Amino acid sequence: MGTALIYDEEMTRYKLLWVDPACKIEVPERLVVSYGALVENGLADRCVSIPVREATDADILLVHSEEYLEAVKKTPYMTLEELKEFTLQYGDVYFHPNIYHCAKLALGATLQLVDNVMTGKVRNGLALVRPPGHHSMRSAASGFCIFNNVAIAAQYVKQKYGVKRVLIVDWDIHHGQGVQYSFEDDPSVLYFSWHRYEHQKFWPNLRESDFDVVGKEKGAGSTINVPWNKVKMQNSDYLSIFFHVLLPVAYEFSPDLVLVCAGFDSAIGDPEGEMCATPDIFAHLTHLLMNLAGGKLCAVLEGGYNLKSLAQSVCQTVHSLLGDPAPRPANLEGPCNSALESLQCVRSAHRKYWSCLKHAADLPTSDISTKRIKLAEDEEEEKLDEVEKEKLIAAMVWPQPVKRVTPPTRTAVVLPDGVACPDRCKHFSLSEDPDPLVVQKLRENFIKDADDKDAVTLSSLIALVDKMEKNEICSGLALVRDVSMAMRCVAQHATTALSNRVLVVCVGDGIVPHRGTDDGKTLVVHFSSKESEEQECKYLIPVCLKKGCSDASGFIQAVLGLLLPLGYEYDPSLVLLVQTPGSGICDSVWQQLTGLLQGLAQGHILVLMQEDERTCIDPTCSSLLGDAAPSLGQLHAAPPEDVEAVENLRQRLKADWKLLQTTE
Numbered sequence: 256m257g258t259a260l261i262y263d264e265e266m267t268r269y270k271l272l273w274v275d276p277a278c279k280i281e282v283p284e285r286l287v288v289s290y291g292a293l294v295e296n297g298l299a300d301r302c303v304s305i306p307v308r309e310a311t312d313a314d315i316l317l318v319h320s321e322e323y324l325e326a327v328k329k330t331p332y333m334t335l336e337e338l339k340e341f342t343l344q345y346g347d348v349y350f351h352p353n354i355y356h357c358a359k360l361a362l363g364a365t366l367q368l369v370d371n372v373m374t375g376k377v378r379n380g381l382a383l384v385r386p387p388g389h390h391s392m393r394s395a396a397s398g399f400c401i402f403n404n405v406a407i408a409a410q411y412v413k414q415k416y417g418v419k420r421v422l423i424v425d426w427d428i429h430h431g432q433g434v435q436y437s438f439e440d441d442p443s444v445l446y447f448s449w450h451r452y453e454h455q456k457f458w459p460n461l462r463e464s465d466f467d468v469v470g471k472e473k474g475a476g477s478t479i480n481v482p483w484n485k486v487k488m489q490n491s492d493y494l495s496i497f498f499h500v501l502l503p504v505a506y507e508f509s510p511d512l513v514l515v516c517a518g519f520d521s522a523i524g525d526p527e528g529e530m531c532a533t534p535d536i537f538a539h540l541t542h543l544l545m546n547l548a549g550g551k552l553c554a555v556l557e558g559g560y561n562l563k564s565l566a567q568s569v570c571q572t573v574h575s576l577l578g579d580p581a582p583r584p585a586n587l588e589g590p591c592n593s594a595l596e597s598l599q600c601v602r603s604a605h606r607k608y609w610s611c612l613k614h615a616a617d618l619p620t621s622d623i624s625t626k627r628i629k630l631a632e633d634e635e636e637e638k639l640d641e642v643e644k645e646k647l648i649a650a651m652v653w654p655q656p657v658k659r660v661t662p663p664t665r666t667a668v669v670l671p672d673g674v675a676c677p678d679r680c681k682h683f684s685l686s687e688d689p690d691p692l693v694v695q696k697l698r699e700n701f702i703k704d705a706d707d708k709d710a711v712t713l714s715s716l717i718a719l720v721d722k723m724e725k726n727e728i729c730s731g732l733a734l735v736r737d738v739s740m741a742m743r744c745v746a747q748h749a750t751t752a753l754s755n756r757v758l759v760v761c762v763g764d765g766i767v768p769h770r771g772t773d774d775g776k777t778l779v780v781h782f783s784s785k786e787s788e789e790q791e792c793k794y795l796i797p798v799c800l801k802k803g804c805s806d807a808s809g810f811i812q813a814v815l816g817l818l819l820p821l822g823y824e825y826d827p828s829l830v831l832l833v834q835t836p837g838s839g840i841c842d843s844v845w846q847q848l849t850g851l852l853q854g855l856a857q858g859h860i861l862v863l864m865q866e867d868e869r870t871c872i873d874p875t876c877s878s879l880l881g882d883a884a885p886s887l888g889q890l891h892a893a894p895p896e897d898v899e900a901v902e903n904l905r906q907r908l909k910a911d912w913k914l915l916q917t918t919e
């Protein structure tokens with residue numbers, strides 16, 4: 256299934272008609288450069304183009320009041336003076352004779368997107384719209400927003416499709432208070448937002464944007480606010496929040512649909528956000544959400560005011576929606592102290608609502624709520640000259656995102672004779688006889704007692720890894736007689752011949768390679784149900800889960816809160832995913848794991864399985880080909896000893912692996 260792109264240039268036909276410093280950044284060029292970049296990069300053509308429609312009154316009244324709608328309906332006939340007058344009653348927003356029309360198109364575009372995703376015409380998509388929506392409230396426009404596109408879309412799918420649970424991820428740098436107000440007592444809509452806050456000093460300066468506002472009555476726990484109390488947040492800060500707050504809760508919540516308030520003012524260079532996360536981070540944020548809800552993800556443009564980082568971030572998002580491998584998450588360090596403080600506060604505030612956070616630490620000693628009051632007092636803090644600051648931010652530079660080309664072959668498979676090659680995959684076997692030298696070396700190192708068949712298989716694997724290195728093949732699956740031997744051989748080849756870093760993920764109680772773990776060339780993470788005799792060290796991490804990998808909840812929480820942070824910080828060039836017999840892992844969990852790991856190593860993942868594991872071939876290939884993994888359904892609480900085991904591991908390893916930190 257494809258990716259929808261919904262855009263109409265009519266939405267560029269309104270703009271600010273008078274002087275207002277607060278609104279001057281919201282310009283038509285935002286859409287022009289975004290759509291232009293998609294066309295220029297050949298991305299628009301790869302999407303399914305869906306036409307916009309005008310939202311109806313009924314659509315708008317799903318969230319907004321009649322009196323508000325009636326008032327907005329009058330604006331097309333107002334004079335300039337009347338528009339200015341009308342605008343004064345709201346904050347940081349402007350009206351224009353054509354903005355009501357455009358607001359109906361923005362909402363209509365959003366609803367077209369959710370209709371096409373919900374009816375299975377497409378898997379996911381992006382609605383490139385303005386005016387944005389997440390600040391507008393039942394009876395008020397706010398923050399450039401007229402109608403609350405995403406909040407209405409959530410009500411719309413609940414009403415029209417009987418959707419039980421909707422996750423809204425708001426990665427715009429402003430708090431979408433309009434969305435929060437719409438669902439604060441509604442447990443069926445989980446609203447997650449991070450936002451520049453600076454202890455309530457940043458717009459919209461609301462007390463209810465802080466981490467301790469979690470929703471009301473039945474909705475308690477279904478509002479997650481992550482305040483950024485400092486600027487210059489980086490990729491590591493954003494990923495830490497995904498790994499240790501959003502993803503664990505999202506998997507426990509198990510939404511039927513994911514809506515994204517896709518604001519890109521959280522990217523570097525933006526005058527509003529003043530953050531330092533690079534556009535390619537949106538490749539990962541998108542990818543990490545794409546295995547939820549069976550892949551049903553609707554991204555709707557909110558903010559983004561640096562025309563260069565906006566266009567790049569939009570392209571990164573669409574690349575990922577199309578299933579293109581993400582660029583490697585280069586040189587991540589740990590979250591900064593301020594981000595850690597927010598992370599700990601949010602996890603602590605939600606401890607009692609989400610079993611995945613049950614073991615979260617208490618509020619940090621330096622309780623940041625007191626800072627809120629103190630800082631609010633000394634308002635006259637020196638304000639950097641606005642113009643100077645804007646010049647500095649506009650002068651920010653960052654590396655051009657790497658080109659994301661999908662290799663000619665997406666997935667190659669090495670199978671025993673007589674096993675059919677799954678469709679869409681390419682059967683891989685050695686074109687010519689194995690190089691005698693290579694075989695000789697293999698014999699010496701790995702296959703003393705094995706027969707010639709092994710030699711051919713191992714030579715095929717080496718050839719396959721070489722083609723992945725050259726980006727001729729993206730990913731691979733091999734069914735082999737002896738997974739441990741194959742694992743050691745591939746790891747050895749990849750680290751020596753190709754001088755790469757290899758992340759080896761072992762699932763099941765097989766044997767793990769000890770080689771390479773001391774010099775950091777290999778990082779081995781081994782999930783099993785048995786206490787390991789292996790000596791834990793920085794690069795050899797045994798994860799012992801009571802029920803092994805058979806308990807979906809315990810396992811997926813270990814993947815999200817432990818394996819992904821390790822993998823992203825390690826940043827391998829190849830991922831080796833090995834399933835040893837008796838792992839007990841079920842297909843859908845295995846597919847989630849395979850899907851999530853493809854965010855690493857530019858998607859270069861080689862899966863090794865025992866040759867008699869025939870049933871796993873199709874689900875594994877489906878995931879390697881970029882199909883979304885099936886939803887795991889609502890997860891019950893993980894076995895307490897597993898949550899504890901992962902928590903203890905994190906505490907022990909966080910000195911070496913900064914992305915594992917969850918407390919100051």
Ligand SMILES: CC(O)(O)CCCCCNCCCN
Binds near residue numbers: 276398558
């Ligand atoms: C969609 C959105 O969240 O990006 C809208 C942001 C509105 C910002 C209002 N204040 C602007 C102050 C200018 N320095």
Ligand SMILES: [Zn+2]
Binds near residue numbers: 520527558
């Ligand atoms: Zn914003």
